[in-house]
Amino acid sequence: MTHAIAGANTHAVAAAPPPPREGSIMKVTARQLLQDRNRLAPNTVAAVVDGRTVDLHTPLEVADGVEVKAIPSDDPRALPIIRHSTAHVMADAVQRLFPGTKVTIGPSIDSGFYYDFDRQGGRFTDDDLGRIEATMKEIVAADAPFVRGVMSRDEARQKLDAMGETYKLEILDGIPAGEDISFYQHGAWIDLCEGPHVPSTKFLQGVKLTSVAGAYWRGDERRPMLQRIYGTAFPSQKALDAHMKQLEEARARDHRKLGKELKLFMFHEWAPASPFFLPRGAWVYNALVAYVREQYARRGYAEVITPQIFDKALWETSGHWENYRDNMFLALGTDALETAREGHGVPLSGVFALDEKVSTALAPVHANYMCGCKAMNCPSHCLMFGAERRSYRELPLRLADFGRLHRYERSGVTHGLSRVRTFSQDDAHIFCTPDQMGAEISGFFDLLDEVYADLGMRDVKILLATRPDQGYLGSVETWERAEQILADAVLGKNRTFEFAKGEGAFYGPKLEFHVTDAIGRSWQLGTIQVDFNLPERFDLTYVGADNTAHRPVMLHRAVLGSLERFLSVYIEHTAGWFPAWLSPEQVVLVTVSDKHVAFAEDLAARLRVAGVRATVDASNDKLNAKIRSASLLRPPYIGVVGDKEVEGDGTQLRQGRTDLGFFGFDALVAKIRAESVAPSRRAPAAG
RNA sequence: GCUGGUGUAGCUCAAGGGUAGAGCAUCGGUUUUGUAAACCGGUGGUUGUGGGUUCAAUUCCCAUCGCCAGCUCCA
Numbered sequence: 001m002t003h004a005i006a007g008a009n010t011h012a013v014a015a016a017p018p019p020p021r022e023g024s025i026m027k028v029t030a031r032q033l034l035q036d037r038n039r040l041a042p043n044t045v046a047a048v049v050d051g052r053t054v055d056l057h058t059p060l061e062v063a064d065g066v067e068v069k070a071i072p073s074d075d076p077r078a079l080p081i082i083r084h085s086t087a088h089v090m091a092d093a094v095q096r097l098f099p100g101t102k103v104t105i106g107p108s109i110d111s112g113f114y115y116d117f118d119r120q121g122g123r124f125t126d127d128d129l130g131r132i133e134a135t136m137k138e139i140v141a142a143d144a145p146f147v148r149g150v151m152s153r154d155e156a157r158q159k160l161d162a163m164g165e166t167y168k169l170e171i172l173d174g175i176p177a178g179e180d181i182s183f184y185q186h187g188a189w190i191d192l193c194e195g196p197h198v199p200s201t202k203f204l205q206g207v208k209l210t211s212v213a214g215a216y217w218r219g220d221e222r223r224p225m226l227q228r229i230y231g232t233a234f235p236s237q238k239a240l241d242a243h244m245k246q247l248e249e250a251r252a253r254d255h256r257k258l259g260k261e262l263k264l265f266m267f268h269e270w271a272p273a274s275p276f277f278l279p280r281g282a283w284v285y286n287a288l289v290a291y292v293r294e295q296y297a298r299r300g301y302a303e304v305i306t307p308q309i310f311d312k313a314l315w316e317t318s319g320h321w322e323n324y325r326d327n328m329f330l331a332l333g334t335d336a337l338e339t340a341r342e343g344h345g346v347p348l349s350g351v352f353a354l355d356e357k358v359s360t361a362l363a364p365v366h367a368n369y370m371c372g373c374k375a376m377n378c379p380s381h382c383l384m385f386g387a388e389r390r391s392y393r394e395l396p397l398r399l400a401d402f403g404r405l406h407r408y409e410r411s412g413v414t415h416g417l418s419r420v421r422t423f424s425q426d427d428a429h430i431f432c433t434p435d436q437m438g439a440e441i442s443g444f445f446d447l448l449d450e451v452y453a454d455l456g457m458r459d460v461k462i463l464l465a466t467r468p469d470q471g472y473l474g475s476v477e478t479w480e481r482a483e484q485i486l487a488d489a490v491l492g493k494n495r496t497f498e499f500a501k502g503e504g505a506f507y508g509p510k511l512e513f514h515v516t517d518a519i520g521r522s523w524q525l526g527t528i529q530v531d532f533n534l535p536e537r538f539d540l541t542y543v544g545a546d547n548t549a550h551r552p553v554m555l556h557r558a559v560l561g562s563l564e565r566f567l568s569v570y571i572e573h574t575a576g577w578f579p580a581w582l583s584p585e586q587v588v589l590v591t592v593s594d595k596h597v598a599f600a601e602d603l604a605a606r607l608r609v610a611g612v613r614a615t616v617d618a619s620n621d622k623l624n625a626k627i628r629s630a631s632l633l634r635p636p637y638i639g640v641v642g643d644k645e646v647e648g649d650g651t652q653l654r655q656g657r658t659d660l661g662f663f664g665f666d667a668l669v670a671k672i673r674a675e676s677v678a679p680s681r682r683a684p685a686a687g
Numbered sequence: 688g689c690u691g692g693u694g695u696a697g698c699u700c701a702a703g704g705g706u707a708g709a710g711c712a713u714c715g716g717u718u719u720u721g722u723a724a725a726c727c728g729g730u731g732g733u734u735g736u737g738g739g740u741u742c743a744a745u746u747c748c749c750a751u752c753g754c755c756a757g758c759u760c761c762a
Contacts, residue, residue: 213757214690220759225690228757260698269735269753324762375762410688411753413760471762505762593719620719628723642721654722 031056031199033068044070045078045198045235053077055196057148058182073203073235083108085146085186085198086136086207086233087115092189093135094119094229097128103191104167104217104226112232116215118167119227129209129229136207143202144187148195156181160192167217168192206240207233249519255571256416262576262633264567265417273414273421275564280633283584285563289402291581291678292426292451292559299447301398301428306380308404309371317537318379319473320372323506329373329406329421373406378531378556381429382538385552390542395552396432396440402563403427417568425562430555431540437553441489441511441528444557448513448526451559454678455570456579457515461522462490465503465510473507473533482530483509507533508556517573525566528557577656580636580675586613587672588635589651590626592642594618600641603651603665610669611676614639627654637672639663 030047034040034056046055048069049062071078087106090113094101098119106115117124124132151159153172160168172192175181184193186201198204208231215228234240251257259265264281267274277285296303309331315321320328374380381399390397402424409421430440452460464486467479486509490497497511504510510529514522531554534540541549560566580586587607589600597618607614617626623640630638637660639651650664663671674682 211756212691215758216689225758227690230757267754272753320762327760327762407762410760412688412690412758415755419761468762507762590722592721595719622718622720622725623722624720625724626722631723638722640722644721652722657723659722 027059027061029057029059030054030068033062033066034070037068039068039070041070041072043073045073045075045203046071046081046196048077053081053196055081055148056199057146057184057197058195074239078198078235080108081196081198082203082235083113083233084196085201086204086231087113088146088184088186088189088191088193088197089136089139089201089204089207090132090209090229090231091115091117091191092139092187093132095189096135097131102165102167105171112210112230114215114228114230116217116226116228118217118224124212124227124229129212132229133207133209136204136209139187140201140204140207142187143200145200146184146186146197148197149183149185150180151183153181156183156192159183165192203235204233205235206237207231208240208244246519250521250572253519253572253575254416255418255568258571258576259417262571264571272411273409273419275417275420275422280584281567284578284582285567287582288560288563288566289426291454294681295447295451295559296398296400296428299398299443300396301400303400303402304381304384306377306384306401306403307374308406309373310379311371314379314383315372318376318382318534319507319537320375320379323471323473324375327407327409328375329408331371331373374403375405375407377401377403377405377425377427378429378534378554379538381431382534382540382554385431386538386540390431390540390552392433392542392544392550395542396430396436398428398430400426400428417564417571420562420564423562423564425558426560427556427558430557431535431542431552432555433542433544433550434553437485437530437555438489438492440555441486442493444528444555445489445493445495448559450680452513452515452525454680455573457517457525457573459516459522461514461516462495462497463500463503463512463514463524464490464497465500465505465512467504467509468502468506471506472504474536478532479504479509482532485530486511486528505529505556507531510556517569518575519572521572523569525561525569526557526559527561528555530554531556576634578634578636580672581677583636584613585615585633585635586676587615587637587639587651587653587668588630588633589614589616589639589641590623590630591616591618592623592640594620596641596643596646599646603641603649606665607669607672610673612669612672631656636675639668 030049031040033049034044034047044056046053048054048071049060050066053071054060073082084107087108091103091106094115094117095103100119102118104116104118106113156172157169160172168191172181180194181192182194183190184195184197185191186197209229210232211230213228213230214225217223217226232240232243234243259281262280263278264284265275265277268276275281293303312321315325315328380403381401384399385397404422404424406422409419413419414421432440449460452458464483466483467476472479487497490511500512503512508529508531510527512524513526514524516522532551534554535551540552540554542552544550578584589604591597591600597616600616600618604614604616617630619626621629627638627640636655638654639645640654641651645651645662648662648664650662650668653660653663653668
């Protein structure tokens with residue numbers, strides 16, 4: 001029982017010893033430093049000492065006169081501390097309510113915190129969450145101070161053993177020799193923990209448990225499944241309320257919900273994770289492709305069209321067979337299927353992913369018959385490059401491809417449009433000389449900046465994803481060279497980047513471009529990857545000015561990435577309110593009464609001839625109802641047509657809930673036509 | 688793939704061992720409307736699919752598929 005444990009531990013968690021002084025170096029806590037300077041405020045959660053964020057409990061070795069700043073509870077740096085402490089309070093509550101439950105780890109995360117528990121035989125229900133939350137509130141109200149203590153390794157082991165905390169024992173064994181083995185206690189509850197923590201439980205206002213889910217011990221699917229409880233915490237109830245509102249906003253923008261409501265796309269269980277684009281969605285999709293094509297036309301790209309299904313030999317050459325086979329759909333002819341069926345009696349459909357059973361059944365046909373649906377365009381482009389004798393004068397050769405790709409994604413990972421099994425990308429491969437790489441990457445930055453600006457995506461953040469630990473092609477030296485080129489290109493554009501260690505593709509390092517959407521969430525969209533490997537594998541060469549063969553470099557790049565995934569981001573970014581240049585309809589005309597229908601139909605027809613996408617709602621609903629039902633599809637403009645508008649040959653225009661006033665036919669055409677192209681393509685305003 | 692949840696009309700949701708109901712949408716009619724929901728009436732379901740238990744299953748059990756959350760994965 002928790003209380004018995006705490007009783008036994010009272011001595012172990014003693015106050016820290018008085019600070020030893022060694023010359024000008026002393027060992028003191030941030031609390032002492034702040035007190036000495038009279039800067040400890042009632043709302044101080046932690047401190048910044050020497051540039052490091054530390055809690056008030058942990059003894060530090062600092063020099064005399066070190067700089068110390070208090071962190072108040074509403075400082076962003078306090079948030080992870082508050083959340084981590086809240087995780088402790090939750091674990092306390094769980095062990096009070098469910099004795100025998102073992103604790104494991106409970107970190108703070110971006111959206112809050114979680115704690116993983118091993119609860120024998122039991123799972124936590126929503127009711128349990130309510131009870132846990134209530135108990136947590138009691139613990140918070142008790143205003144119990146957090147106390148830090150240090151034990152020897154043997155003491156710690158005995159203690160955890162007595163508590164039956166087997167997972168904590170495993171964590172203890174992982175703590176390197178020489179490091180302090182610290183425990184934190186609040187009230188009667190104690191936990192092996194390195195901190196940091198808030199001074200007392202009263203700092204944990206605005207606490208909310210959000211969900212429960214399974215999670216593997218140490219993220220390893222071979223190890224026990226634990227019960228993870230997620231929650232979030234803020235310095236105040238008010239801040240929590242704001243956060244809950246933000247979540248609600250995100251739910252309201254969920255592209256799966258909007259996709260249905262706005263009739264953009266659908267799914268069917270006979271093609272799992274494969275979107276069907278309905279006419280409105282297909283319009284947006286095609287408009288995006290048209291926009292990118294226009295960009296390509298001005299930037300020297302050439303678009304190609306390539307096959308869907310290839311002999312296994314292609315994938316063996318490219319390395320996908322070895323590195324990516326489990327994610328590929330295989331396609332077989334009837335004869336191969338018959339061979340497999342006869343040999344093994346395994347029922348097969350025409351297209352499927354490779355699992356062990358199927359793999360065994362197919363063993364006899366692998367050699368000759370196996371084909372793969374393309375999961376990437378690059379190998380095709382290599383074949384195209386290699387099909388002719390290439391001159392250095394042709395480089396850089398930029399081959400763009402909107403080809404449809406199929407990737408087998410495991411059933412649990414698919415998600416709306418953002419993770420699907422079939423999609424196409426605004427994909428292109430640039431074949432160039434090593435000398436041209438810098439200029440090509442630089443040119444790509446220009447393209448990227450213009451596209452993101454046109455789409456209203458801000459705050460482009462760049463990550464450099466480096467060589468994975470294993471399963472990569474080529475030599476370490478080649479990788480390092482490529483990583484250097486990418487880093488130099490970013491710096492050459494006066495931009496900064498962060499490393500994403502080990503996150504590179506198996507064939508090369510990449511830059512990832514992350515943008516922030518309208519409600520502050522970050523998404524990876526674009527990427528550019530250096531690849532020395534595929535040209536090697538496909539033995540691609542060009543004839544240089546010196547009349548000898550040289551190996552080209554390949555750059556893989558995409559601006560929007562998967563168009564499907566981009567649409568999911570863009571729908572949520574705009575909440576379904578597409579700008580006129582990307583909206584399936586630009587103006588919906590609603591009539592005041594059916595006297596006006598004939599005029600409205602005529603006006604809409606003339607608008608369409610003039611290049612404006614206009615429709616008419618001629619139903620016999622009242623005007624209010626028509627405006628409402630038109631609004632549900634979120635068109636950029638709605639135009640009201642009544643007697644006055646028939647008279648003036650135009651419409652009373654509204655945008656959302658705003659009345660824009662009367663627009664005659666010519667003015668309306670001029671306005672909407674001007675907005676029918678991407679912002680970067682519009683004529684600059686006169687004057 | 689794993690853990691848990693879930694699947695009822697086109698959509699959002701009720702009900703429930705004795706073959707299901709609302710609102711909206713759709714259809715028909717009345718109304719002729721001035722800036723976010725007029726009124727009346729009708730149609731619409733093998734309750735995801737396949738087995739099992741039972742006199743009886745949509746309800747209980749098993750399997751399977753889809754979806755949702757999380758884990759793992761994301762070339």
